[in-house]
Amino acid sequence: xxxxxxxxxxxxxxxxxxxxxxxxxxxxxxxxxxxxxxxxxxxxxxxxxxxxxxxxxxxxxxxxxxxxxxxxxxxxxxxxxxxxxxxxxxxxxxxxxxxxxxxxxxxxxxxxxxxxxxxxxxxxxxxxxxxxxxxxxxxxxxxxxxxxxxxxxxxxxxxxxxxxxxxxxxxxxxxxxxxxxxxxxxxxxxxxxxxxxxxxxxxxxxxxxxxxxxxxxxxxxxxxxxxxxxxxxxxxxxxxxxxxxxxxxxxxxxxxxxxxxxxxxxxxxxxxxxxxxxxxxxxxxxxxxxxxxxxxxxxxxxxxxxxxxxxxxxxxxxxxxxxxxxxxxxxxxxxxxxxxxxxxxxxxxxxxxxxxxxxxxxxxxxxxxxxxxxxxxxxxxxxxxxxxxxxxxxxxxxxxxxxxxxxxxxxxxxxxxxxxxxxxxxxxxxxxxxxxxxxxxxxxxxxxxxxxxxxxxxxxxxxxxxxxxxxxxxxxxxxxxxxxxxxxxxxxxxxxxxx
Amino acid sequence: xxxxxxxxxxxxxxxxxxxxxxxxxxxxxxxxxxxxxxxxxxxxxxxxxxxxxxxxxxxxxxxxxxxxxxxxxxxxxxxxxxxxxxxxxxxxxxxxxxxxxxxxxxxxxxxxxxxxxxxxxxxxxxxxxxxxxxxxxxxxxxxxxxxxxxxxxxxxxxxxxxxxxxx
Numbered sequence: 001x002x003x004x005x006x007x008x009x010x011x012x013x014x015x016x017x018x019x020x021x022x023x024x025x026x027x028x029x030x031x032x033x034x035x036x037x038x039x040x041x042x043x044x045x046x047x048x049x050x051x052x053x054x055x056x057x058x059x060x061x062x063x064x065x066x067x068x069x070x071x072x073x074x075x076x077x078x079x080x081x082x083x084x085x086x087x088x089x090x091x092x093x094x095x096x097x098x099x100x101x102x103x104x105x106x107x108x109x110x111x112x113x114x115x116x117x118x119x120x121x122x123x124x125x126x127x128x129x130x131x132x133x134x135x136x137x138x139x140x141x142x143x144x145x146x147x148x149x150x151x152x153x154x155x156x157x158x159x160x161x162x163x164x165x166x167x168x169x170x171x172x173x174x175x176x177x178x179x180x181x182x183x184x185x186x187x188x189x190x191x192x193x194x195x196x197x198x199x200x201x202x203x204x205x206x207x208x209x210x211x212x213x214x215x216x217x218x219x220x221x222x223x224x225x226x227x228x229x230x231x232x233x234x235x236x237x238x239x240x241x242x243x244x245x246x247x248x249x250x251x252x253x254x255x256x257x258x259x260x261x262x263x264x265x266x267x268x269x270x271x272x273x274x275x276x277x278x279x280x281x282x283x284x285x286x287x288x289x290x291x292x293x294x295x296x297x298x299x300x301x302x303x304x305x306x307x308x309x310x311x312x313x314x315x316x317x318x319x320x321x322x323x324x325x326x327x328x329x330x331x332x333x334x335x336x337x338x339x340x341x342x343x344x345x346x347x348x349x350x351x352x353x354x355x356x357x358x359x360x361x362x363x364x365x366x367x368x369x370x371x372x373x374x375x376x377x378x379x380x381x382x383x384x385x386x387x388x389x390x391x392x393x394x395x396x397x398x399x400x401x402x403x404x405x406x407x408x409x410x411x412x413x414x415x416x417x418x419x420x421x422x423x424x425x426x427x428x429x430x431x432x433x434x435x436x437x438x439x440x441x442x443x444x445x446x447x448x449x450x451x452x453x454x455x456x457x458x459x460x461x462x463x464x465x466x467x468x469x470x471x472x473x474x475x476x477x478x479x480x481x482x483x484x485x486x487x488x489x490x491x492x493x494x495x496x497x498x499x
Numbered sequence: 500x501x502x503x504x505x506x507x508x509x510x511x512x513x514x515x516x517x518x519x520x521x522x523x524x525x526x527x528x529x530x531x532x533x534x535x536x537x538x539x540x541x542x543x544x545x546x547x548x549x550x551x552x553x554x555x556x557x558x559x560x561x562x563x564x565x566x567x568x569x570x571x572x573x574x575x576x577x578x579x580x581x582x583x584x585x586x587x588x589x590x591x592x593x594x595x596x597x598x599x600x601x602x603x604x605x606x607x608x609x610x611x612x613x614x615x616x617x618x619x620x621x622x623x624x625x626x627x628x629x630x631x632x633x634x635x636x637x638x639x640x641x642x643x644x645x646x647x648x649x650x651x652x653x654x655x656x657x658x659x660x661x662x663x664x665x666x
Contacts, residue, residue, distance in 0.1 A: 009582075009592035017579045020572035065594035 004048065008061035008074040011045050011084060012127045014038060019119040025112050029099060035115040036095040039122065043088035046126075050081040054486065060132070068132065069195035075132030079338065079490035083129040083261050086345050090253035091122045094349060097465040098246035101356050105244040107157045114154055118250070121147035125258045134184045134270070135194045137262070141180065141226075144258070145173045148251055152243040165238035172225055172235040179222030180262075186215035187270070200270050207275050216280060219266050227259035229286075229323060230293035233316045240312035245356030248308060252315055253349035257341045260322050264338070267326075268494040277329045287327035287417065291424050293320030298431035302438065307355050307365045310435055311348065314391060317428060318344045321406060324421060328409045334491035335484065336405035342483050343398035343476065347390035350469035354384040357458035357466060367439055372448025374440075376455040379463055381443045383470045388436035390473045393429050397477040401484065403429065510552045517545035525618045529607065535614035539621025547629050555633050567626050574620025581612045 003010075018038040025031040053059060053076055061074040076084070095118065106114050124144025128137055149170045155162030188194055190211050191202040206212055221232070228236040236256075240248050267276040276282040294317040301313035318340070325337025357380040358373065359365050374381045390399040403425060410422035448455075457463070476483045525538030550558035581593070588597040595609025596602040 006586055006592060009586070013579060013582065013592060017576070017583075020575045023568065023572050062591055063593055065591045065596060 015119045015123040023116040031112040031115040039092040046084040046088040053081040069198035073132040094250040117147040151247045155244045162242035165242040169235040169239045176222045176225030183215045183219030237312040241309045249352035253345035283327040290320040290324035294428040298428045301435040333409035338487040340402040346473040351387040353466040371446035374444035392432045398473040535617025539618040543622040543625030570623030574616040577616035
């Protein structure tokens, strides 16, 4: 089929084309139906690309027919195609969920713009994953970030704190993006190229200059800000808490994942493992921050009264697991980090969708307000329990797969620091038991407050997408052939230099 | 400012020139300095100047909010449409070579269309930003009373003007 060779371009162009059309739509649900359809189509393209890359290796697409390194190249490799599949899947499922939830939380006259922003955000994130051009990455990063700020701010219809959350995110996100741009600019200054592959070939010759070391610093800090890596996480809890529920689910499963992709792309593909982990102590710095992130934020999550905020704190901790995996600088460690991109996206989006179901019925996401819901909304709360198992890392859930590989990597490394990190992963998992239990206890073991109106189970339109993700997170905890297989391919390709 | 002679007359002289210069920058962008982004900003500046001198309401009579929103979408659609056209004609996305009878004229058509798309969207974005800020009153809410109050004040002023010229 001739169209198939254009899939890399269509992957980004389809949502980008749909966004302006969506902004012109009138009527209640047209914009939603259109955006959802486009998002599922994008998922179809991503799956086709994933299998094409697995079968025949990386795909290169020359935009405008200009040869790289002069023109802009779209390059789909194992890691990129994995991320494309994750982002499109999460977007498609949360959009399928969004109609009822958004109708209640976002002002009616903003609906068309809401879905426009969503599609732009999707296009931006897909662009980051697919492009092989460093400046292009920055452009797509801005497209996705600016639309995310707007999406978060649209929670302001119900709760005006969303506006300050969005503003805080805007300020910190812009600083992050600026740092990334400065980093790219400095590399461009030394290598004279913006194509990522070309950069990685030319970089070793100039690697011993201060300019390149400064570039690495700017890029790492900028990306860490976008990634919400402790201690640069300040924007995340408010943004996740006050955004419309469907948006929380969408960005929890995608935006930090895309940033982690950038960290991998720049530290391993562009700078290369020998520079990042040999000449610079990036792995040691990341390991310390990662361990601090999951210990501190698993503990802080226990103290939260708002379930969305609890999940946001848990997200910061989970970012810690991913970064810890990378910091081992081994194939197993990277596999753990990359497979957790996928597993955490499924689990956390599933959990946010459960919370959105609760919010749809009782209008509150506080733990105390969820008392007695275990009997009144059995399907929703049981989905939450299964998702919670995933966060803890109970065997037969996707979360277990990640922790298995993390601990394997730690034991493989054999250093005392690695062993300590493995022990701390277990401690953090126990903390996760406590914060998940707090919600479970309230829902199952406390009676509903006397005199509260009866609550019905969430409508099927909300339950189906929620359960789809939760069941997927169980499925990929048992059958890891695809999720771990692709992650391992990506890890091997990224570490090509040393192993 | 509508009743100050100097700004009114100067802007009336300048606005057509600004719009013309915007079009020049737009369509001369492939030979000389310029292009869609700059042209869009200049073109929008003409309308913004008009709104500053003659009032936001009159400017919005010509360019309604709905029209500005269509401009925003149309430019992007033109850009992507050009890319899809080259895809349709069998080349890669945004490969202009196939858009003309030979690659040189194809490149020519392609860049002209794409830059026109950029120009339309940028002009739309500038106007949308200006309208949304200028359309707010001091409390920070864009109220409907605002437009009504302005219309009333204007009707009053026109009456006074008529009375003065009559006298």
